Amino acid sequence: MSALLEVAAVSKVFRGLIAVDRVSFAVPTGAIFAVIGPNGAGKTTLFNMIAGVYAPDGGAVSFAGERIDGLTPDRVCRRGIGRTFQIVRPFPALTVEDNVIVGALLHRHHARDARAYAHALLHRLDLYDKRARAASSLTLPDRKRLEVARALATDPKLLLLDEVMAGLRPTETDRMVAILTELNRETGLTILLIEHVMRAVMALASRILVLHHGAPIAEGTSEEVVRNPAVVHSYLGAEEV
Amino acid sequence: MVGRLIEGIPRRTLLLLLLLLAAAIFAPLVAGDYLITVLILIFYFAYVGQAWNMMMGFAGQLSLGHALYVGLGAYTAAALYVHFGIGPWIGLLVAVPVAALAGAFVGYLAFRFRVGGVYFAILTIAVSEFARVGFDHLSWTNGSAGLFLPVAQFSHNDLWHLRGHPVMFYYILLAATVLAFLGCRMLLQSRVGYFWLAIREDEEAARSVGIDTFHYKMVAVVISAGMTAFAGVIYAFYYNNLFPEQVFHISSSIEIILGPIVGGIGTLFGPVLGAFVLTGLAEMLSGALSVLGVDIPGAKQVFYGICLLLVIVALPDGIWPWFAKRLGLHGEHK
Numbered sequence: 001m002s003a004l005l006e007v008a009a010v011s012k013v014f015r016g017l018i019a020v021d022r023v024s025f026a027v028p029t030g031a032i033f034a035v036i037g038p039n040g041a042g043k044t045t046l047f048n049m050i051a052g053v054y055a056p057d058g059g060a061v062s063f064a065g066e067r068i069d070g071l072t073p074d075r076v077c078r079r080g081i082g083r084t085f086q087i088v089r090p091f092p093a094l095t096v097e098d099n100v101i102v103g104a105l106l107h108r109h110h111a112r113d114a115r116a117y118a119h120a121l122l123h124r125l126d127l128y129d130k131r132a133r134a135a136s137s138l139t140l141p142d143r144k145r146l147e148v149a150r151a152l153a154t155d156p157k158l159l160l161l162d163e164v165m166a167g168l169r170p171t172e173t174d175r176m177v178a179i180l181t182e183l184n185r186e187t188g189l190t191i192l193l194i195e196h197v198m199r200a201v202m203a204l205a206s207r208i209l210v211l212h213h214g215a216p217i218a219e220g221t222s223e224e225v226v227r228n229p230a231v232v233h234s235y236l237g238a239e240e241v
Numbered sequence: 242m243v244g245r246l247i248e249g250i251p252r253r254t255l256l257l258l259l260l261l262l263a264a265a266i267f268a269p270l271v272a273g274d275y276l277i278t279v280l281i282l283i284f285y286f287a288y289v290g291q292a293w294n295m296m297m298g299f300a301g302q303l304s305l306g307h308a309l310y311v312g313l314g315a316y317t318a319a320a321l322y323v324h325f326g327i328g329p330w331i332g333l334l335v336a337v338p339v340a341a342l343a344g345a346f347v348g349y350l351a352f353r354f355r356v357g358g359v360y361f362a363i364l365t366i367a368v369s370e371f372a373r374v375g376f377d378h379l380s381w382t383n384g385s386a387g388l389f390l391p392v393a394q395f396s397h398n399d400l401w402h403l404r405g406h407p408v409m410f411y412y413i414l415l416a417a418t419v420l421a422f423l424g425c426r427m428l429l430q431s432r433v434g435y436f437w438l439a440i441r442e443d444e445e446a447a448r449s450v451g452i453d454t455f456h457y458k459m460v461a462v463v464i465s466a467g468m469t470a471f472a473g474v475i476y477a478f479y480y481n482n483l484f485p486e487q488v489f490h491i492s493s494s495i496e497i498i499l500g501p502i503v504g505g506i507g508t509l510f511g512p513v514l515g516a517f518v519l520t521g522l523a524e525m526l527s528g529a530l531s532v533l534g535v536d537i538p539g540a541k542q543v544f545y546g547i548c549l550l551l552v553i554v555a556l557p558d559g560i561w562p563w564f565a566k567r568l569g570l571h572g573e574h575k
Contacts, residue, residue, distance in 0.1 A: 074448045089446045091446065105432045105435050
């Protein structure tokens, strides 16, 4: 398996504070890869460098063999990377359906085709019955799923999920895990997620990278990582093991 | 083609629209000269309101300087006519690109350098003010003394040179309003339209789904400016005189945007309804005042102010969304 996403020694400095310090990892095609770590560990900054919101101050991000660091977010998306936002931002006044149609129009030129594809995605994410409602009227779990649907509509090869489980109840988390697993298995979609909810991480991720103070402290399979003493000490806490 | 145009419109709405259109087409048969001039004003504002609404209501870019495009269209066509005898329809081929280019200039300055929101609005005011002062001193268009077109004869209608009876202008503006409405509807249902709405709603989220926001905002400004310039050409040939202090004045820009605001920003019917309500009522008011023999300068402006206040307080989304709900036109209030 070749690496779809390759992050090589990227760094980001905000006014002298090193938010991300020479982080490297590779996400193989078809994998579900998780980045975990305490608040302020630099996860979202790392994520934003991949998505094109920030250009790294050092290092390189390659996607499908090409450099993407420094590209604008819309270019990154057109290369095949879809993303969600940690604090959800659907298009509030648009209907659920129209939110997804916007994404689907990236690679489809007719609204009719985009609508048909959007409906398929809304079915998959349990939102079809709510398709005529304004996005602003949805509950948080629904908005989170809407963000996933909108990102998927752009036909990504890699899906970036920024704390998509945060604020969900355990049953909702399980449902999201099931949806993502299904997507990964059926379509071969590669997923990179930032997550706090260990229950979801353990169920989903084949590999985990642990960040602490902007630097990687561990990387490996989920079993390896939860047994790593450094990870237990700095993030998980002894009682969770 | 017709099938696609009426796709997704409820029967009742379609019937209502056809009735209104029929009424508008036959109106000159019964309406007197005065009513025709009022209707001309209404359709003029419905048309430019639609053009402005495309930029603000769809793409979310607030322009407070649309008088710039009216003025450029009007002056370009009028000057070509006065100096070279070039008719308005050929003049249009120059006037529209000139205004579109001005729109592209404003858009490029703003969007390239990430000037957004209020600052974008200020930039649009600034550029139209530049134009006002510039045209005040431009001798080719006779500066502040004003540019005059040979006065029209009402005896026969010359559609090619736009010389003739107001009824001719009435039909031109009616057709323009209908075409603008249909064109905006088609845009709104197309890829561009969806992308505009996404940009209006959340620009960063729009970028995250791959939308080149700079490109689509530019498209909005350029189309809106070009559309507005057509109204300017008609304005010039209808009034036969142009003064920079009038056409480029900020009050002209404000008058353009009042209709869509009152009618409902971001809706297709809003600009049309707003023009009918504002211009219609304002003319009724001044008619009533003159019957009573009362002469209050600025009564119209005060009336506009009151209307705006009422709408903002009672119906912040405009009259149309409320009206559509009352009519039971479900889903058509967007």
